[in-house]
Amino acid sequence: MTMELDLAGKGIDKSLDAPLTRATSLYERLKADILSARLEPGRKLQLRFLTEHYDAGQTPLREALNRLASEELVIGKEQRGFYVKPISLEELSELNKTRCWVEGLALAESIANATAEWEEALLIAHHRLDRTPRSLSAERFEDNPLWEVHHRHFHETLIGNCASKPLIGFCRQLAERLYRYRALSIRKAFRVRKVGDEHALIFKAALEHKSQEAVELLQAHYRRTAEIIQADLAEQQPA
Numbered sequence: 001m002t003m004e005l006d007l008a009g010k011g012i013d014k015s016l017d018a019p020l021t022r023a024t025s026l027y028e029r030l031k032a033d034i035l036s037a038r039l040e041p042g043r044k045l046q047l048r049f050l051t052e053h054y055d056a057g058q059t060p061l062r063e064a065l066n067r068l069a070s071e072e073l074v075i076g077k078e079q080r081g082f083y084v085k086p087i088s089l090e091e092l093s094e095l096n097k098t099r100c101w102v103e104g105l106a107l108a109e110s111i112a113n114a115t116a117e118w119e120e121a122l123l124i125a126h127h128r129l130d131r132t133p134r135s136l137s138a139e140r141f142e143d144n145p146l147w148e149v150h151h152r153h154f155h156e157t158l159i160g161n162c163a164s165k166p167l168i169g170f171c172r173q174l175a176e177r178l179y180r181y182r183a184l185s186i187r188k189a190f191r192v193r194k195v196g197d198e199h200a201l202i203f204k205a206a207l208e209h210k211s212q213e214a215v216e217l218l219q220a221h222y223r224r225t226a227e228i229i230q231a232d233l234a235e236q237q238p239a
Helices: 014-035 047-053 058-070 089-112 116-131 145-159 165-184 186-192 195-207 211-236
Strands: 003-005 011-013 074-077 081-084
Touching: 014 058, 014 165, 047 058, 058 074, 089 145, 089 165, 089 195, 089 211, 116 145, 116 195, 145 165, 145 195, 165 186, 165 211, 195 211
Parallel strands: none
Antiparallel strands: 003 011, 074 081
8 A cells, every 4th residue: 555645744544536537538538539539429338348458357448438528529329339419500509609798798897806916927927928929830730739728828817817616617517518619620710710710809909807898809710710710621522
């Protein structure tokens, strides 16, 4: 049994935490691969492939898959196993519409509760995002993972001052589910959009406490994303 000391000098049985840590790590790896479309929509998640690819047993794998099913990222079919949830234009529209509603409310509340600390955090978040190139290559699109980290942090900082953890949590869930759609159309969006200019306008309106303008700019930003994805997915689908 492995023992460590906590800050108070008491013994902690780390062996009890190990299975939970492994299960959580497996869930997070699967989720990341689904959201980034490395595990493509509609793919059957065969246990043999998963156990070999993720070096995991069937029991923790089933637990992770059931957890992902509860988040509507995976579908379990009786006697047929698990599948990555297929994409649909209807779901995209519903998710994006809901995100516009709830993040609009969260942003308005953040601005209403504005503090010097929040404004400083927003300034730093935007600066980091603005200084990070979207593509690692100037000649062709090559996804920059660091940009995505700063992008998510900027949007979370915008709404993070709304004083409602449940609202922030719901916004995060919507953002994650929509990220899967963004990942599928990211190359096309990069070619036709100056997303940095949109972020700059949202940031400026929020920092100047122009609540209505900031909300409208944020919602237009999300609608523009959805329009590009919808057009791209429509082209990919057979007539």
